[in-house]
Amino acid sequence: MRTVVRAKTTAATLVAALLASLGTINPALAQDESLSELMAEGRPLYQDNCAACHGDRGQGTGTAPALDGNVNLESRPLIINQVLWGSSEHGMPPFADVMTDREIAAVTSFVRNAWENEFGIVFPRSVELRR
Amino acid sequence: MTKRRNRWCASASALAMCVVAGSALANEDVLRLQEEEGVVVMPSITYNGWNYSPLDQINTDNVDDLVMKWTVQLGITDEFEAPPLIVNDTMYIITPEPNHVYALDLTDNGKILWEYRPPFSDEELSAALEVACCGSQTRGLNYAEGKLFMQTLGGKVIALDAETGEELWLTEAADQIYGETMVGNGIVIGDLYIAGNAGGEYGARGAVTAFDINTGDIQWKYYNMGPNNEVGITDRFQPFYADDQIENPALASWKGDSWKRGGGTSWGYFTYDPDLNMFYYSTGNCGPWNPDYRREWGQVDLDDAGGLETYRNNYCASQLARDATTGELIWAYNITPQDQWDLDEPLITPLVDLEMNGETRKVALKAARNGYFYVWDRETGEIVNDPWPFQYVDFMTGVDKETGRALYDIGKMMFTNEEDRRQYTQAGVLSEEEIALQEEEAALYGTEEEAEQVARGGTDVSWCPGIAARNWENDAYSPQTGLLYTATQTECRTMRVTEGEFTVPQTAEGYRLREYVGEPYNVDVNGNPTEHKSELQANDPVSGETVWRIEWMESNRTPILATAGNLVFQGGEDAGTFRAIDATNGDILWEFRTGTGFGVTPVTYISPEGEQHVAIIGSNRGADEKVEANAEPDAANRYKRQGSTLYVFGLQRDMASAN
Numbered sequence: 001m002r003t004v005v006r007a008k009t010t011a012a013t014l015v016a017a018l019l020a021s022l023g024t025i026n027p028a029l030a031q032d033e034s035l036s037e038l039m040a041e042g043r044p045l046y047q048d049n050c051a052a053c054h055g056d057r058g059q060g061t062g063t064a065p066a067l068d069g070n071v072n073l074e075s076r077p078l079i080i081n082q083v084l085w086g087s088s089e090h091g092m093p094p095f096a097d098v099m100t101d102r103e104i105a106a107v108t109s110f111v112r113n114a115w116e117n118e119f120g121i122v123f124p125r126s127v128e129l130r131r
Numbered sequence: 132m133t134k135r136r137n138r139w140c141a142s143a144s145a146l147a148m149c150v151v152a153g154s155a156l157a158n159e160d161v162l163r164l165q166e167e168e169g170v171v172v173m174p175s176i177t178y179n180g181w182n183y184s185p186l187d188q189i190n191t192d193n194v195d196d197l198v199m200k201w202t203v204q205l206g207i208t209d210e211f212e213a214p215p216l217i218v219n220d221t222m223y224i225i226t227p228e229p230n231h232v233y234a235l236d237l238t239d240n241g242k243i244l245w246e247y248r249p250p251f252s253d254e255e256l257s258a259a260l261e262v263a264c265c266g267s268q269t270r271g272l273n274y275a276e277g278k279l280f281m282q283t284l285g286g287k288v289i290a291l292d293a294e295t296g297e298e299l300w301l302t303e304a305a306d307q308i309y310g311e312t313m314v315g316n317g318i319v320i321g322d323l324y325i326a327g328n329a330g331g332e333y334g335a336r337g338a339v340t341a342f343d344i345n346t347g348d349i350q351w352k353y354y355n356m357g358p359n360n361e362v363g364i365t366d367r368f369q370p371f372y373a374d375d376q377i378e379n380p381a382l383a384s385w386k387g388d389s390w391k392r393g394g395g396t397s398w399g400y401f402t403y404d405p406d407l408n409m410f411y412y413s414t415g416n417c418g419p420w421n422p423d424y425r426r427e428w429g430q431v432d433l434d435d436a437g438g439l440e441t442y443r444n445n446y447c448a449s450q451l452a453r454d455a456t457t458g459e460l461i462w463a464y465n466i467t468p469q470d471q472w473d474l475d476e477p478l479i480t481p482l483v484d485l486e487m488n489g490e491t492r493k494v495a496l497k498a499a500r501n502g503y504f505y506v507w508d509r510e511t512g513e514i515v516n517d518p519w520p521f522q523y524v525d526f527m528t529g530v531d532k533e534t535g536r537a538l539y540d541i542g543k544m545m546f547t548n549e550e551d552r553r554q555y556t557q558a559g560v561l562s563e564e565e566i567a568l569q570e571e572e573a574a575l576y577g578t579e580e581e582a583e584q585v586a587r588g589g590t591d592v593s594w595c596p597g598i599a600a601r602n603w604e605n606d607a608y609s610p611q612t613g614l615l616y617t618a619t620q621t622e623c624r625t626m627r628v629t630e631g632e633f634t635v636p637q638t639a640e641g642y643r644l645r646e647y648v649g650e651p652y653n654v655d656v657n658g659n660p661t662e663h664k665s666e667l668q669a670n671d672p673v674s675g676e677t678v679w680r681i682e683w684m685e686s687n688r689t690p691i692l693a694t695a696g697n698l699v700f701q702g703g704e705d706a707g708t709f710r711a712i713d714a715t716n717g718d719i720l721w722e723f724r725t726g727t728g729f730g731v732t733p734v735t736y737i738s739p740e741g742e743q744h745v746a747i748i749g750s751n752r753g754a755d756e757k758v759e760a761n762a763e764p765d766a767a768n769r770y771k772r773q774g775s776t777l778y779v780f781g782l783q784r785d786m787a788s789a790n
Binding site for chain 2: 053061062063071072075076077078081082084085087088089091093096098120121123125126129130131
């Protein structure tokens with residue numbers, strides 16, 4: 001992640017590749033099922049690991065910003081990186097060592113879809129890819 | 132009042148200014164008290180910001196005999212960052228939000244004489260919490276003339292009667308609509324209590340405000356960026372470098388009206404030189420993090436050496452010196468122009484007189500958050516050392532002594548769009564891994580929204596120090612060793628800046644315009660991968676060398692106290708231990724496990740029995756950091772559980788004699 005870089009691929013090419021792949025699966029259906037599963041697993045994880053700082057309804061506290069209605073969560077990479085690696089400078093601990101991929105996928109899926117949020121699922125593979 | 136002024140004006144060096152300014156100058160009570168051994172009336176003990184105590188009963192020979200004397204539970208379970216004050220056999224402690232204040236009786240093992248709780252409505256409190264970026268900490272309390280001065284997170288500035296805890300005045304001073312909060316830093320100079328503001332992550336515009344210590348009336352407020360009259364730029368503004376000798380330097384260096392929410396808040400500590408009647412502070416990160424919103428979009432003008440020529444965004448991430456009576460800006464130096472790496476600089480500016488190149492110079496020191504060590508002539512703002520990196524720095528290659536410019540590596544600068552970046556550098560846009568990851572995810576999720584998320588990506592930059600070679604935690608300077616002690620860290624990070632909403636007033640949501648990518652990594656001072664996360668460094672401002680360093684395997688960045696006992700005291704949040712360290716060579720001489728984290732400078736004083744005591748508050752952020760029940764005894768977070776306790780230590784033999 002730090003050194004080797006390739007000049008060619010741009011976000012635009014990625015989008016094109018992605019759109020081309022849209023016909024091949026039915027992601028919406030697959031996601032619905034696993035989303036409710038992951039959210040059920042994520043709810044208690046949120047209460048145990050996040051609520052003390054972010055509030056039991058994601059409303060934020062003096063320690064940490066609100067997650068309910070937080071448009072930053074639209075970015076899946078943002079929330080996964082934030083939970084994995086934290087930002088200790090600003091007071092959020094990393095969870096990479098204390099939660100499994102599935103647990104982080106569950107808690108981030110929960111946060112992205114709880115309360116007023118509707119940002120969609122996070123698959124465990126996305127967490128694994130960022131370790 | 133009159134008497135005080137007269138006495139101060141009798142001093143020859145200050146005479147000229149007494150004639151000109153007539154009032155204010157140093158507060159005589161503070162000047163007198165700061166000379167008294169073991170009295171602490173401001174966060175860094177003395178106006179010069181040394182955090183150095185002349186007490187030496189406890190020293191390298193006997194520190195091993197320290198034992199705990201008494202302890203008090205402080206009730207608010209959040210990280211304490213405000214050093215206790217000591218005056219009149221009383222210790223004063225302010226808690227993090229909700230900002231309670233305790234007066235503890237030192238003649239009676241910390242009996243609570245009074246407690247003050249500021250008046251908050253629930254709405255006020257939650258409004259403040261919503262815009263507080265990084266926790267609800269407060270960093271100081273000041274004492275002068277029988278009064279205590281404090282700030283609440285939500286921006287109430289309050290004076291209390293130090294004897295009774297009675298509220299003397301309260302002034303509302305922060306505008307939360309504009310993301311402004313207050314974190315408790317202040318300094319009393321003359322009849323003024325001068326305070327900063329916070330909120331640079333959410334659109335606040337940095338400022339300093341002076342309150343009349345007797346009435347709370349605001350005497351002046353000056354911003355760190357904007358039009359001259361709002362910044363306090365008059366004909367007395369005489370910056371050293373050409374970049375600042377332009378018309379409207381704090382306005383013309385911003386794109387459009389971006390200065391209105393340019394960050395650069397003043398959330399760190401102030402120091403003061405009574406002879407020059409100037410106070411010193413440095414400012415927070417530029418806002419928003421994405422620099423494209425503060426310059427011509429996608430455009431960077433570097434000179435041949437890498438110095439930034441345009442859109443320098445004066446004066447966020449900068450060093451400032453102001454007249455302490457009128458607030459006028461005297462000089463300013465932009466440490467990290469157009470900061471885009473969250474390189475806030477609001478940390479202490481210790482003032483010392485040093486022999487440099489054969490002459491005595493009155494200088495201001497800064498082990499800066501950007502990783503470079505600066506020494507300025509504190510009268511003129513001229514850089515008098517060769518700024519050098521005390522931790523590994525790769526976004527900068529040095530400082531041009533002619534222009535004063537920080538020299539940048541274009542490959543480490545942030546661009547929202549790849550096309551823009553490509554005009555300047557072929558250096559990385561996205562790493563191989565990141566590209567593979569995005570491709571795999573695109574297939575994995577396979578929705579149109581996902582496509583948009585990928586497109587939002589921006590370009591990635593990995594840099595050191597990410598995001599701080601050190602932070603606000605106070606240094607200590609020992610005149611015995613001539614060394615500046617600083618808690619540093621080795622972390623580097625990868626970040627991308629993103630497009631988004633940018634309006635005023637802003638909300639916490641949708642403002643940051645950046646996100647982290649991947650795992651932080653640690654490097655030593657030479658840039659080689661390392662396992663250790665933090666260091667305690669002893670740096671020589673004259674020779675420009677790190678004389679010794681302790682490497683901590685777990686994160687440990689807490690404020691430092693130096694004493695004439697040739698000791699350095701520091702809380703060790705890496706292992707939940709409070710430590711005494713030999714100031715000359717860095718040997719750890721004594722440790723006491725409290726089992727907590729630490730965020731506050733240790734404090735030392737003379738007990739009513741005439742014995743030196745040293746005290747520290749062990750505390751941690753509001754919530755337990757996740758520790759598995761079966762974690763290893765030395766696991767990173769093992770000692771970061773909730774709680775907040777004051778511990779007071781003294782030499783064992785006192786205990787024997789007291790019995």
